[in-house]
Amino acid sequence: xADDKKSGGMSQxxxxxxxxxxxxxxxxxxxxxxxxxxxxxxxxxYVIMNSVLYHLHxxxxxxxxxxxxxxxxxxxxxxxxxxxxxxxxxxxxFFYRPTAAQAWNDIQTLQTAVGFGLLVRNxxxxxxxxxxxxxxxxxxxxxxxxxxxxxxxxxxxxxVMLLQFxxxxxxTGYLLPWDQLALWxxxxxxxxxxxxxxxxxxxxxxxxGGVEIGTDTLLRWYTLHVLMLPFVLVIFLAIHFWRVRKxxxxxxxx
Amino acid sequence: xxxxxxxxxxxxxxxxxxxxxxxxxDAPSADTPPADAPTGxxxxxxxxxxxxxxxxxxAAADMPAAPAGGPAAPVGGSGPxxxxxxxxxVVKSGSIQDTRALPVDKVHVWPxxxxxxxxxxxxxxxxxxxxAIFVNAPLLELADFNKTPNPSKAPWYFLGLQELLTMFHxxxxxxxxxxxxxxxxxxxxxxxxxxxKRPEDRKFAISLMTVHLMFWAVLVMIGSFFRGPGFxxxxxxxxxxxxxx
Numbered sequence: 174x175a176d177d178k179k180s181g182g183m184s185q186x187x188x189x190x191x192x193x194x195x196x197x198x199x200x201x202x203x204x205x206x207x208x209x210x211x212x213x214x215x216x217x218x219y220v221i222m223n224s225v226l227y228h229l230h231x232x233x234x235x236x237x238x239x240x241x242x243x244x245x246x247x248x249x250x251x252x253x254x255x256x257x258x259x260x261x262x263x264x265x266x267f268f269y270r271p272t273a274a275q276a277w278n279d280i281q282t283l284q285t286a287v288g289f290g291l292l293v294r295n296x297x298x299x300x301x302x303x304x305x306x307x308x309x310x311x312x313x314x315x316x317x318x319x320x321x322x323x324x325x326x327x328x329x330x331x332x333v334m335l336l337q338f339x340x341x342x343x344x345t346g347y348l349l350p351w352d353q354l355a356l357w358x359x360x361x362x363x364x365x366x367x368x369x370x371x372x373x374x375x376x377x378x379x380x381x382g383g384v385e386i387g388t389d390t391l392l393r394w395y396t397l398h399v400l401m402l403p404f405v406l407v408i409f410l411a412i413h414f415w416r417v418r419k420x421x422x423x424x425x426x427x
Numbered sequence: 428x429x430x431x432x433x434x435x436x437x438x439x440x441x442x443x444x445x446x447x448x449x450x451x452x453d454a455p456s457a458d459t460p461p462a463d464a465p466t467g468x469x470x471x472x473x474x475x476x477x478x479x480x481x482x483x484x485x486a487a488a489d490m491p492a493a494p495a496g497g498p499a500a501p502v503g504g505s506g507p508x509x510x511x512x513x514x515x516x517v518v519k520s521g522s523i524q525d526t527r528a529l530p531v532d533k534v535h536v537w538p539x540x541x542x543x544x545x546x547x548x549x550x551x552x553x554x555x556x557x558x559a560i561f562v563n564a565p566l567l568e569l570a571d572f573n574k575t576p577n578p579s580k581a582p583w584y585f586l587g588l589q590e591l592l593t594m595f596h597x598x599x600x601x602x603x604x605x606x607x608x609x610x611x612x613x614x615x616x617x618x619x620x621x622x623x624k625r626p627e628d629r630k631f632a633i634s635l636m637t638v639h640l641m642f643w644a645v646l647v648m649i650g651s652f653f654r655g656p657g658f659x660x661x662x663x664x665x666x667x668x669x670x671x672x
Contacts, residue, residue, distance in 0.1 A: 219536040230540065233533040238542045246547040253548045257555070284566065291598045296558035302672060303555070305584055316615070316636050319624035326616035333613045335563040340584055347582050354671050356570035361589060365581075365601035373602075427625055 200256055226361045229414060231422070238423050243318075247311035251339075252410065254304040261297040262399065269349070271395035273388035301343050320424035328416040338406045345398040351391060359394075360386060362408035565671045578669055586650030587643045587670045593658060608639070 190196055191212075202209030210216060218232045222302065266292065268283045270276065283290035312332060315321055321329035348359045363386070367377040380388030417423065431439075534540075581589045591600035611618070619632050626633060651670050655661035661669075 214535070217535040217537050220541075221535075226536075226541075230536045233535055234540060236532045236534045239534060239543060241543055241547070246544065247486050249544050250547060250551055253544075253551060257552070273570070277566075280566055289433075291563065292556075292559055295553050295562065295564045298564035298672070299558050299562070300555055302583075313636075313640060317626075318634065319632075320626060320627060321616040322619070322622065323616075329616050330613055333609070337609075343584070344582060351567055351570045352565075353567040354565055355568055356572070357576055358581050361581040362585055365585075365588060365592070365597065368601045370598065370602065378573055410455070418540040424624065 192227055205251060231418060232421055235425070237426050244423065245310075245314060247307050247314055251293070251304060251307045251311055254300050254307060255410075256302065257300050257404070258297060259403065261293050261300065264293050265297060266399060271349065271391045273391055276349065276391060280304050280350050280352075301346060305339055305343050310334050312336055318427065322424075324420045325416070325424065328413060328420060331413045331416065335406065335413060337404055338409065341404065342398065342402045345402060347393045348386075348391065348394045351399065358384060359390075567671070578654060580650070580654070580669070583608075583627045583647060583651055583670075583672065587646035590646040590650040590654075591659075 199205055200210040218367045221227050221230055221232045231398050265283070268287055280294070283294060287292075315329065315332065344359075344362060348355045363377055363380060366380065367373045378384065378392075380393070381387075382393045515590060580586060587599060588605060591604060594600065595604070619629075621629055621632065649660075652663045652668065653660055655666045655669050
């Protein structure tokens with residue numbers, strides 16, 4: 174673990190940690206890891222190679238690729254926020270029924286009568302806004318580094334799709350509390366869709382499940398929000414990550 | 428598509444410059460073959476090509492009148508100097524044999540990348556937790572179709588579009604402008620064929636993107652903070668905030 178680039182204090186601290194009893198009891202052979210874990214290039218490779226992480230990361234990457242100042246972790250954080258939103262979202266689903274008669278009361282009950290309900294709802298909401306922001310910043314970062322240039326052109330296209338799915342996910346979630354903010358924000362948004370040429374009215378009708386927002390809209394957007402859009406997003410994410418590796422890892426230094 | 432390796436490109440450029448210099452200056456320089464060897468199409472001399480090979484090649488080229496060998500040429504030396512072969516080209520070893528990939532400075536993903544990822548995820552979780560403890564998500568009163576709030580605003584990321592609605596026909600503001608913007612964004616790698624990634628080579632692309640991003644950022648800001656009742660322009664420090672996340 175001792176990194177040559179780290180300062181003396183850091184390596185001294187990591188030596189102390191590794192010499193401690195707690196460390197020894199975790200990583201000694203026969204404990205959590207049957208064969209123990211000692212820091213060697215071979216074992217470092219095995220950590221990736223013998224785990225599901227191998228689907229996401231290669232064993233080694235260019236030294237440049239681990240520089241936080243280059244990526245600002247924005248892509249990874251977007252993915253992490255997606256996981257975070259899935260976890261908190263599943264919690265919220267336990268307490269929520271997508272009908273006009275019950276939705277708002279369910280949220281109210283969740284906030285006042287369910288343990289950690291308010292906290293989890295807050296986290297879900299703020300994480301959603303943060304994800305829109307981080308996906309957007311990730312796109313800007315990729316553009317300014319010219320990382321969309323060959324051979325990564327198509328991954329940029331996938332990325333723009335992911336940005337749109339992120340916006341749609343956030344927008345469909347916006348309606349679900351069924352309060353004044355949700356209703357009228359969605360009214361403004363869907364009115365704009367109605368102006369799509371040729372099939373605008375049809376698009377609006379399909380999305381609203383009728384000619385105006387109502388309980389059918391709520392069910393429809395709920396299904397989109399918790400099932401369909403995440404499903405599509407995950408497929409595009411898989412292609413996005415796969416292409417990152419196939420195109421030779423993240424783009425090089427400028 | 429394929430990038431020419433740096434060392435090959437440099438070598439080709441040097442050779443080109445040399446050939447140009449040789450063709451331009453009439454007087455044979457030290458580099459050109461000796462005067463008795465006809466120059467013409469002969470490659471300019473490079474010390475690394477043995478001179479007897481070069482001479483053999485040019486000598487052979489000098490004798491086109493010799494009966495065309497063809498596949499059935501007799502083995503008995505009929506060419507100049509008794510050679511029955513001629514040198515077409517000399518391929519220097521470096522250009523075809525130096526294909527070994529250059530060593531890349533690599534580090535193990537564990538721990539170098541995973542630790543960074545883990546720590547950044549931890550930091551974001553901590554931030555979200557603290558933010559969620561101190562700031563509550565809005566929950567206004569129950570949706571009421573008969574009570575339109577004033578102003579009614581879309582979610583913040585669509586406020587740029589709503590802002591455009593105040594200036595253009597809904598068809599233009601809601602469909603045409605964002606549609607064109609989106610298509611340009613998707614097509615960016617196919618429009619921008621400049622292979623360089625260096626900022627100093629892509630001043631136009633960077634300026635265009637910055638203007639584009641600023642355009643939306645400014646519209647979103649105006650829509651979020653500077654629009655009050657009736658979606659009229661207000662200053663937040665006078666009229667207060669009309670903005671819910």
